[in-house]
Amino acid sequence: MACLILVYDVDHSFLIDLAVSITGYVLQPRSYQLSSGVRPSSIVAYDRKYAPSSDVRLIKTRTNTPVLSINLRCLDTVKQQCKEHEGAVDAFDHEYLFVKGKFHRKEFCRFLSFVTGQSDPFSHIRGKKRSVYIGLTYPNVRVALSNMAIVSVGADALELRVDLLHEEGQEGTLPSLDYVAEQLMTLRLQSELPIIFCIRLIPSGGKWPLNEMPLAIMYLQKALQWGVEFIDLEDLFSDELRASLLPCKGHTKVIASHHDFSGQLDWTSPETLDIYRTCSEFGDVVQIAGVATDLSETFEVQRFCGKVVRASSSSSPPLTAFNTGRGGKLSRILNPFLQATTHPLLPTSSAPNQLSLVEVNGVLAVLGEIVPKKIYVFQDPDIDAALIDKCFNELNLPHQAVPLSPRQDSSVQLLLNEADCGGAVFDFSSTFSDQLVLASRSPEAILTGSVDTISIEDGRLIGHNCLSLGIRSLLxxxxxxxxxxxxxxxxxxxxxxxxxxxxxxxxxxxxxxxxxxxxxxxxxxxxxxxxxxxxxxxxxxxxxxxxxxxxxxxxxxxxxxxxxxxxxxxxxxxxxxxxxxxxxxxxxxxxxxxxxxxxxxxMKEDISAAVLAVRLRVLVDQSIHPDFLRMVRRQQLY
CATH class of the missing domain: 3.40.50.720 (NAD(P)-binding Rossmann-like Domain)
Known part of the structure; x- marks a missing residue:
């Protein structure tokens, strides 16, 4: 574990106690740290008035312990502080931005867990069979706050399109760094989903001019300081500009992207494989986008992806590949990893002919890629089959939740062996599910000795204890x-x-x-x-x-x-x-x-929502945030 150096304003000293509570690290006096080096899993805090950047650098040179320096900065005073401390901010590994009066402990915890490497949203996304993100195209994300839970339902990440941000009354076409910081923090306060920080250049379909590449790199560097989960880095940036960015990426994952809207990208050529290899050198994820005029080109994309998979190792970055244009819609739909989607409530899609998640799921169901399933729900007051069905309908999934009363083990076993069965949900206190014949049980189910959810994977019955997983996620x-x-x-x-x-x-x-x-x-x-x-x-x-x-x-x-x-x-x-x-x-x-x-x-309400979110992931591989589930449950009550 690293030592955290936190620099704060005296008016916000409460953040230090909160950081200690969130991390469990030991707060050490500054004088001890400077004289004796630092210990892992500890925190040393500096009042900004007495924290010259040289002190931060000095501590790092005195110890072999990993050190993370974090600047705690209130957005209400960020403009004044940027002028007073310009240049000193670069001494910090990270910068935590918050809003006075709108501080969320969960958001601070998410930030600290991520920058210290204790949370890994990338592994969570990579473990899914299909993953999607929503490309937000608001000039000001504040206008979407009331709808964010609806817009983001089913998404695994949110893309913040920085090149599309526009501050009212701003000079020029590009948003200021202060405005970008405020937009990022606003989004973080409203959603707990990972954020993809994206600056799309004009040749790639965005609005950021090529002559402002150095400014884009500076904004991306700030995004790394702010601890975003992903940044999109185009291969149009020079090797020199990319090299200035990558050493300080911390735990942020880089989506190395290549966009060819000229129509010259040939998925069958060796040059396209070279593009993948080049992007693999600086990316944790590789995104390649071409343009199609004919539906048949979709199959070229699929063959290319298969070729990459066969030549890849377990350490190779995953590939997201598709065509744009009307002829590219099917290739978007069939792309299983970090598929870009839109939503009807967005002002526009982030790319032409982009589809909503509802549209994607509908086509996948028609193609047979999503097979209709019956989820048997052995009803109790905490298991709401109607709420599960509501989630299926919201995402246009062909599944059905079927409420049933508890019955004999033999009849349940017969139901689970039916061809259209997708799994079952049981009362937490139920014991008859433990007598079922299962192919395997998850570690949580083995430890607790109980199964509350059964998924079906390749015809095999897998027992899970989602209550345990839900409680862990809340903790x-x-x-x-x-x-x-x-x-x-x-x-x-x-x-x-x-x-x-x-x-x-x-x-x-x-x-x-x-x-x-x-x-x-x-x-x-x-x-x-x-x-x-x-x-x-x-x-x-x-x-x-x-x-x-x-x-x-x-x-x-x-x-x-x-x-x-x-x-x-x-x-x-x-x-x-x-x-x-x-x-x-x-x-x-x-x-x-x-x-x-x-x-x-x-409390009980929190646990019920968290457990249902885990169950939907286990049963149908869908990401539904507990906040959305709580919102829908309250609507059902009233």
Whole structure:
């Protein structure tokens, strides 16, 4: 783990405590760092007035420990600070931009997790059979904020087209750096999807002039500092300009793109393979776009992709290849990796003849690339078949969610073996699914001993525990994995079966000691978990997280217990991190105690949405954000 050097304004010192809480890193005094070097997994904070860029560089020369320097900058004062500290900003590896009064802890956590290498959205996208992004074409993304959850449904990433941004009253045709920064931050506050930072040049169908390439590189350098997940880097940039950019890319992935709108690109020629090889030298992803006048050219694209795959190794960058123009629509549809799509609510598509995700899925269904599936939903109050169907309809998928009441194992096995079955969803507390004949079980299903979702892959039944995966995803929304790693936690429940999904999620994050209250654990995990007796209870009061799986009638002691733990942390000048209640609501007394003490809180509604998002990914390989699911569920209620 790296050491973080954070430079802040005195009015925003709260960010330092928040960074400590999010990462779990130890805050070290500046004087200690300068005299003794730095330790990994630590934070040293500087007031901007006393943080010359030479100090930042000095620390890096004194240690072999990886060091990341981050400039914490409020957008409300960014213009003034840019003038006062021009040149000093380049000393930092990263720059975190935020808005006064609109600060989101989740967004700060996402930034810190990404720049420290603890999150990897690229691997998540690469693991999908089909992935798409939405090309945003707004001159000002603020106009789309109310519709962002709808526009982005089903997308794996959002493309910010910087060359299309236009500030009201701006001089010239290009947006200012301040405006680009504000637009990026606005988008981040509204969506948790990875962002592709794209400056499309005029010859490639964009609006950025060729004579402004150095300025484009400077903007791309800032994007790397801002910690965007992807940048689009065209091969039109010279080797020298690209070389100035790549050494500082950090964990950002580069989409190396080649666009030929002259009609001269020949997918069958060796020169096109050379284009792929050249782009592979500086890209983590290769994008090649030609132009087609005839539908038959689609098959040339497919053959080219097959040739690349056969010649590639596991370390080769994935390829996204397609034709533009009317004759290129089918090649767009058949492109499985990071397919560019649009949406009817966008002012225009980011490229001519681009299709919406709804249109793409409709054609794929007609072609037989998406086979209609029945998802059997063994109904309980937390599993809403109507909500699953709503997601299918929103994305124009031919699937159907079929609600059923629990039945005998033999009849369920017969349903799962039907040709049109795409899987099944079970109640979290169900045990009859464990008796089914499955080809394999996921690690979470093995550890918990229970299956709540069954997917079908190449005719094989795979058992999953999506509750455990959903809980894990929630835990890393407001805390980096490093904050939980090695830290003690307290899990409360009536049985291990009831609490197993929470325990599984915590073990996957490599937590410290798990203290259990109300139940014991299986022998295979007794090294990591201990049942609270009078002796252990004293140690359990220092836990950084409390997780309750108790039903509503057994909860009267939770608020006093959380108060006791909070007081213990206050005396030791430490801080607890999270309170999760699998049956709780925002009105519970324990939630009020946790929030008053500065804990993150995770309730039943959050868990239900997160689990359904995981299930849709497992069952039909679709990315539906929990925010959209919560929005739709509320609409159904009212």
């Amino acid at each position: 890393v929304q407001e805390h980096s994995p490093s904050a939980i790693k090695g830290q003690d936690v307290l899990v409360i429940g009536r049985s291990f079966t009831e609490a197993s999904c929470v325990v599984s999620a915590l073990l996957s994050l490599e937590c410290g000691q798990i203290f259990t209250l109300g139940f014991s654990v299986p022998p295979e995990i007794t090294e990591k978990a201990v049942t609270c007796t009078t002796t252990e209870f004293e140690d359990a009061l220092t836990s950084v997280g409390v997780f309750s799986t108790l039903s509503t009638q057994d909860r009267s002691f939770l608020a006093p217990l959380l108060g006791l733990i909070s007081n213990r942390h206050a005396k030791s000048k430490t801080q607890a991190l999270v309170y999760m209640d699998t049956h709780g609501s925002q009105k519970d007394a324990a939630v009020g105690v946790a929030r008053a003490a500065g804990w993150s809180t995770i």
